[in-house]
Amino acid sequence: MHHLVRRALSVAIAAGLLAAPAATALAQAPAPAQGKVTFTVGIQSDVDSTNPFTGIVVEAYESYALMYDYLVSSKPEDVSPMPSLAESYQEAPDKKSWTYKIRAGVKWSDGQPLTARDAAYTYNRVIKGDFEQTNYGNYVTNIERAEATDDTTLVLYVKKPTPIMERLAIPILPEHIWKDIDGTEVKSFANEPENGQPIVGSGPFRLVERRKGQFLRFEANKEYWRGAPKIDELVFRVFLNADAEAQALTRGEIDFAYDLQSNVYESLKNKPGITTRSSQYPGFNEIAFNNGAALADGTPIGDGHPALKDKQVRLAISQAIDRDVLVERVLQGHGSPADTFIPPMYPALHLDPATKQTFDPAKANQILDAAGYPKGADGVRAKDGKKLELRLFVREGAESEATGEFVKTWLKDIGIEVNVKVMSEDALTEIIGQGEYDMFEWGWVVEPDPDYQMSVFTCGKRSYKDGDSIFADLSDSFYCNPEYDKLYEQQAGETDPAKRAELAKRMQQMVYDDAAYAMTYYYNDMVAYRSDKWTGFVPQPAPDGSLLFQYGIHSYLTIEPVKATSPAAAAAAEDGGMSPALIAVVVGGLAVVAVAGVLVARRRRTADADERE
């Protein structure tokens, strides 16, 4: 045998030795649970807590929506309010209370009946609670108390009229379980299955198994009042590595991959049996300006560039940004150019401005000339001896950093010098609260009820002082406009949806005209799933919206296998085998190792020979 071949072979044997434990284990691969229809969703951050008072990530809220019922929900077609556990609801003529008719005959998973008393208990617990306010405090600031007048009637008394009553997203908890968990215990209460006992809930699924950092397993509630789910089990499986998640989807280990980065998304395109989907999502990104940082009482703080207090400068910058390029190059087309702060996913509320701040460097230059910022010899504009040199803080991550570089180039063309600095989101949060920035790149996800998002632009949400320290509130632009605040107060008490939408549109127009932000894009939510095996998804909103992780549980009730196959056939279908590309990668990898090994060995032999001589 040629010695090179022999060496290559020995390398291969060494590799084989390392895989030996693999081979023994191979013979004992565990069989999946038989006969059950299981739908597995890959997620990239674990549910941080299954206690609805504690969790914060979107995956956690999804688990609450699976386990519990809510008074109201959001329609799949257009995300507008729809009755849920409350089959109907009505504001009292005196506008001092709302009455919810609770569905009769609903049962908790332990057989106890679910009544309006459970709902009243849950709401009162949040209203009077301390820790319980953490996740839901904003929903109940206007609610005085909750009362169950009989088993099917819940009355919520309000301090003043408020439209949020149609959007109350607090999961209704079983009083007979939660009354034993007091205000202290609730803080560390895990709400996880113990000794094989599932969590008591009323939702379409019940949590039966939880392994932190690994998976959550839910069992369908076949008695669910909206109809039995067509699957028997639902599993959320955590992946910390997006490539591994994509592998798992191609192999059929999982059926749905949620929240994909665009490179992984592209790698899954055109794979047999897999459908990739870029869905409309209620999130936007922006370049936020320091509109003049101050505390809520008006005391100036921070070190923002004074020119940014000038609306004309902000408008010019907004018109120097080419949003189509950002969508194409930063999002790879998975989004659309943005203008106002309520995304078009909410058609009833979104304002499509009549005149848009489109990309027009000539116009931007013109605005700055007219506003009194002439260009200096070095091409940088200045006013009163202060140059237009602005800091732009972007967040770690390809998308934010790329946006920063584009903006820097575009602003150079209109005589503004930009210094881009990359930092962590945590560091940036701190800096924003102190008002120590000129511009930064970030975004928001807008809830179906726009109140929270609209409050971001009110004077009262600017930073505040506690002792000697300044703390951030919601405002990240320090926009403050008394007229806007007036409209905000007005909409907060407007319970007629049409009138409120009108106010919301006027508020968006105001913020848009004042260019508090230069909005960049609305981005999509990217997922991939096994369309060869599953069907029956309900998009929200129709037809381009998300398939899972919606407002309300819709798809989980209707997802079903493509056609009824015997378990054996399904198993056969899952066994995809290796694709030619994969084999190429593997062989390539082994070849690299082998060649490198041989080369090193040869070198060593030569060296040894030298030493001996």
Add this chain to the structure above:
Amino acid sequence: MATATVSSPDPGPVKTPFLTGTRGYVIRKISWSLGTLLFVLVFNFFLFRLLPGDPIGLYSRGRNMAPEQLVKLRAQLNRPVGAQFLEYLSNPFASTINSVRFNRPVWELVGERVWPTVLLVGTSILIASVAGVWLGIRSGWRRGGTFDRWTTGTTNTLYAMPEFWVGMVLLIALPFFPSGGISTPGVTGLLDTILDTAWHMVLPVTALAIVYLAEYTSIMRASLVDELRQDYLQLARAKGLREDLVRRRHAVPNALLPTMTLIFLNLGFVIGGAITVETVYSWPGLGLLSYEALRGPDIPLLQAVFLLFSIGVVVFTLFADLLYAVLDPRVSSQ
């Protein structure tokens, strides 16, 4: 000799110095370790209070929290440093403030992450050290031979590859193994659970073992090569011992010392986990927990995790020191 004895002054009663000999050695080592631990404990407390960041701001971000709630939370963190330090010293693991990110007691979080990490890294080190020592002995004894050349070549190449890359290649190359996690949902029963866990361990353990292997092989090989020229081996051969007896009884025990140090040092780091491999295989271990804690920063959690890491390293270094005294009596007699 006799004259010398007579002329020397009376040495007085013979004292056994307390801190010499084996007992002294042990006591010295243990007190050093305790001192180090105490230093780490104090240092950690102040280190994390120097970190910038607003933990409450971080906690409230994305929650529908009422402003009064925030003020209350802030008040908790604004207690005097002295009071906080006393509380911290009293029991660093039962910190009354929960982990900021997870909202649960830190020791509970750490506790559930320890075993996956010990299982993963411990098994890998065990496999890698047994295989590495064996390969090192084989190749060192026949230095420059074919076996030596390809072993060294292969292990060096494997050592040069980044862990995450080895992990990804294995993941893609061996599609019949699970792509991550420790267990399959819905598997019950003791035997099934053990088999299921072993099944999930194959890839991550292989990936880690590959990377550790080269270290043990090359250290073992190098220290054996050092022994090859020693006179006592010639003597052993001269006594008429067979070659493999010379190796097993004389060369290897002496050459093992540096490798033992390395193994114990690595065991100390076991607890720190293997962040990259844990990430590739979604293995919920301590490495990932510390990474998540650092992103906050989740100060209570960071304190517990750092303390645990320090304890791991200090305890295993102590073990290595004590074991040295057993393996090589010269160490404690100095």
